[in-house]
Amino acid sequence: MSTIEATLNSKKQQAKQYVKDVYHATEQRNPHETEFLQAVKEIVDSLIPVLARQPQYMESGILERLLEPEKVVSFRVPWVDDHGRVQVNRGYRVQFNSALGPYKGGLRFHPTVNQSIVKFLGFEQIFKNSLTGQLIGGGKGGSDFDPKGKSDMEVMRFCQSFMSELYQHIGPDTDVPAGDVGVSAREIGYLFGQYKKLRGQFEAGVLTGKGLEYGGSLARTEATGYGLVYFVREMLQDKGLDFNGKTVVVSGSGNVSIYAIEKAMEFGARVVACSDSDGCIYDENGINLDTVKKLKETGNERISAYTEKHPNAQYLEDCTQIWTIPCDIALPCATQNEIDEKTAKTLLNNGVKAVGEGANMPSTLEAVNVFVDQDILFAPAKAANAGGVAVSALEMAQNGSKHMWSFEEVDTRLQEIMKGIYQNSIQAASDYGTPDNLVAGANIAGFMKVADAMIAQGVI
Known part of the structure; x- marks a missing residue:
């Protein structure tokens, strides 16, 4: 030697x-x-x-x-339900790192939310936000409140109580929350209204994911799903492949899943399955996206109702069964750790060629190792699902300039950002001895920008 x-x-x-x-x-x-x-x-x-x-x-x-997060805030959230009973939930905001800009990350309302989940999401957000090239740091928040089954008035009262504590810790140049699981335009509207009342002024840039009427951005709803498919397209094209004619399975049926399905179909894919927490549907002829949208975006119904409109489709009661359906491309867009080692091997045995993570950390470490070791094209979440926060940052820019961009302008910028994330990640992987490993590449590219900024700013 x-x-x-x-x-x-x-x-x-x-x-x-x-x-x-x-x-x-x-x-x-x-x-x-x-x-x-x-x-x-x-x-x-x-x-x-x-x-x-x-x-x-x-x-x-x-x-x-x-x-170590720069700040962790945990607080009580009391609210009154429609029966006059006092309910109490727990709220969180983790402000992880501000080396690149104000903390930026969504709020998640779901019964499983705890400090560990909020910290994992906030930690991932540091690198994801860094990869976008925008001046935003990493943060995350949420509550163990479950909006499912609650009336609009109950959700409003909860959001007002939640913001009555949170408002002290956020601001357009401090910390800018957005939506996540369980936090849609309805919740953002209630949160923004309470913040405006408490602050006594209209600060559009304090929250993203807002309605178009009061400072939201076109293409924000579609951004994470579209961005995922744009990233996977770059990954496929690098190997001489594309979506056209490929069989695709997409878990979940929320915003990320719906718009990933829409864009994959636009690129010529045949999407045959999607799911919710109860089960999944398999439609060999290709999912009818209009039906899924009506069920989930307007009717708030379970995905099982799909078979009422399309009796030739199959409904499987266990949502994890979606990963037993053979496909060329798998897009996990539901929740963390939905693909474990056994599931990854099932996908592999069924001929999967590429996996793109639309949810946050949907694959366990063991599953990721299966994909990487077997040379399956693998797009990790912190790179592949960065489209949502990228357009959130574009919403902040629009709020700052008091100008609204067209859908086409935002979508064009989103495509450029996702292409840049792919190129920077694949280059970093090559530079540091792990060619084609986008997991390592995304981590390295995201880390170095933050690390250099932290060194430049001193020990604080």
Whole structure:
């Protein structure tokens, strides 16, 4: 072994030990936060080549600082239901890193929300936001409140109580929340109205995902689903492939899923399945998207009702069965960890050629390893589903300029951003010895921009 090789090997071993020590300390400090630790493990392991080559990141304690949120807010949210009973939920806002700009990340209202989930989402958001090239930091928030089955008045009272605490911690140049699971235009409207009342002024840039009437952006609803397909298209084209004629399965049936289906179909794909938390539908002839939209966007019905309009379609009561349906391209757009190692192997055995993550961390670490080890084209969430936050940042820009762009202008910018994310991720993967590995590439490209900004700004 040459002296140069020995030196490089020594630096890599030092970086490995550093990552191991930092992760162990994080694990000790957050012993029960499994989702957060999963996200941390996936990212820090992929940074070893960067740390070995650029030891200033270790010397500056970048990982230690990056893994600890700048601020975590947890608060009580009391509200009164339609029967006059007092209900109490728990609210969260994690302001993770502001090196690149104000904290930016959605609010999730779902019974499973806890501090671990909010921290995992906020941590991922740092890298996702960095990849967009926009000046936005990473944050996330939410509550264990479940809007499902609640009346509009109940949702309004909850949102007003939630914002009565949150408003103290956010602002157009401080922290800009948006929607996520369980937080749609209705919830954003109630939240914005209460913020406006409490602040006594109209600050359009404090929330994104707003209605078009009061500062929202065209194409925001479609952005995450469209962006996912734009990213996967870049990945496919790099290997001489495309969506045309491919069989596609998309989990979920919310905004991300619906608009991923729409754009994939526009590119010539045959989308044969989608799902909700109760089950999934399989339509061999191709999903009728108009029916899905009517069920989910206007009727708020379960996906099982699809078979009433299309009796030749099959309904499977277990939503996880969607991944047993053979496909060329799988787009998991439902929730975290919906694809485990066994499911990944089923997809592999059924001939899947590409996987694009539309949800946040929908694949376990073991599942990701299956895809990467078997050379399946794999688009990780922090890169592939960044379209939503990218257009949120464009909404902030429009609010700042007090000018509204056309749908076509926003969509064109979105395509450019997703193409840039792909190119930067694939280049970073190549530069640091993991060619074609977009998981490593996205982590590295997102990390370096944040790390350099943190070094430039000093220890704060």
